[in-house]
Amino acid sequence: MDANILFNTLIFHTFITKKTMNRITLIIQLLLIINFSFSQNNDEKVIRDIFDNVLLNDEAYNNLEYLCTEAPGRLIGSDESIIAVNFMKDYFKKLGADSVFLQEFITPAWKCNSTEVSILIDGKEIQLRADALGPSPSTQGKGLFTNVIEVQGLDELKALDKEEVQGKIVFYNRPVDMRIVSTFRVYSSAIDQRYYGPKVAAEMGASGVLVRSVGTRIDTFPHTGSTGFKEIKIPCAAISTVDANILSKALKDNKALKVKMVIDAEDMEEITTYNLIADLRGNEFPDEFIVVGGHIDSWFNSPGAHDDGIGCVQSADVMRIFKELGIENKRTIRVILFMDEELFQSGGSAYANYTHANEIKNYLALEADAGGFTPEGFTVDASDSVVGIISGYQSLLEPYGIHYIKKGGSGVDIGPLKQFGVPLMGYRTDSQRYMDLHHSAYDTFDKVHIRELQLGSGNMAAIIFLVDKYGL
Ligand SMILES: [Zn+2]
DSSP states (O other), X not given: OHHHHHHHHHHHHSOOOHHHHHHHHHHHHHHHHHHHHHHHHHHHHHHHHHHHHHTTOOHHHHHHHHHHHHSOSOOTTSHHHHHHHHHHHXXXXXXXXXXXXXXXXXXXXXXXEEEEEEEEETTEEEEEXXXXXXXXXXXXXXXXXXXXXXXXXXXXXXXXXXXXXXXXXXXXXXXXXXXXXSHHHHHHTTHHHHHTHHHHHHHTXXXXXXXXXXXXXXXXXXXXXXXXXXXXXXXEEEEOHHHHHHHHHHHHHOTTOEEEXXXXXXXXXXXXXXXXXXXXXXXXXXXXXXXXEEEOOOOTTOOOIIIIIHHHHHHHHHHHHHHHHTOOOSEEEEEEEESOSSSSOHHHHHHHHHHHHTTOEEEEEEEOOSOSSSEEEEEEESOHHHHHHHHTTHHHXXXXXXXXXXXXXXXXXXXXXXXXXXXXXXXXXXXXXXXXXXXXXXOOGGGSOHHHHHHHHHHHHHHHHHHHHHOO
16 A cells, blocks of 8 residues: 555656656565565564464463363353353453453343153163253153153154154154264254254154264263254253163163153243453554454353363463563454353354444454364355455464365354354364264363464464454
8 A cells, every 4th residue: 555655656746767667666566575575574473473472371271271170061040150250350350451341141041950861671770871951941740751752853753643752752863974074064964853853842742852962972971952942842851872872772672661851950031141351452443353252151061171161261362472472453352251152142142232232343253162172274254355365364374283264154152243244253173073072071171182272372363463463
């Protein structure tokens, strides 16, 4: 831009021959090339500094340990969710954030106290490892004790007569499709049973639902998750893949087998909760916000290390890196630890509504909620021109494990910002182990590798530095 102005000024205000003109053009081009390579070298140096810092720093890792051990099961409405928010709030204050505040909102929530599922084989009661789906209702009285009907999916259930289903527990047992390489797509291959299964079974008169856990291992961990009820709610739970196989075999041996199911859970009509927001003020455009975040809640059965404690501590680490290295940010870097990604996705909507109502400009939003394994890339949900600009930075991040920056999805919490035209991004890591632990008690702190965590923080800080410096 500056070079153009200089060029025009020269044309209009100086008497020049064609030869001189060519020389001037050449000099300007050289200056631009020198300026470009200086910027490139300078950017490389800043990014190297970011990684020199982050690969020797364990604050984010220690914060994650706290979240997983002192506030596991951080579901919206739980005491643990507030312990986690308060801990991270204090951390942002310690970092010297320019402002730290709780964005309050009121929303329904749900609580699960216990889930028990068992079968009787040869007079012996065998417990199946199970966790209720959210927001399952409680079973009434002493619980359900009834026959089971196994199906391999929604279509098979819908093809049955209602009388066949009436009063029974529907058992969805179609396994995931393990041939698919991306485990997010593996997950999608069976998630319809968990999300829509209880609703469809309720409409057909079933008294309860059991779902084979949506995961990539045959193991003993139930993987819970949300289910989309309409009017009628029936008790529903996920059982581990090992237990799904046990139940399926027992049903083959004895079609009259009965399952006992006791769920103690309750709807919480209205609770007050919070997104945690910390800002690092920009020095040129302080009213433009570059959002980086993850979700602070986790399922009641899970310490939530990869989902999504790690996204939270990495996002906080972006602020730490900017502060410690003294990187000047033009725009305000806003770290948001969203509440309630898991159950009703109320935190993301609450933030989008809050910023819309207050005419706050979100310049870009980046979410880390796809596991914290070895970095792979960034996906960008924006116009082709914005995708083009951001993907241009890939070569600078290649040495640090970013092998692609391409068009794609972002994150559930920042999704509601899309309607307001905000460019969205998602941080992506190697997904192979993610569905082993997703929404289960297996998602513990020890599954997180400190260097993988650090590389994530570093790459998130680096891409924000570049987007902030050059703009979109
Ligand atoms: Zn998540």
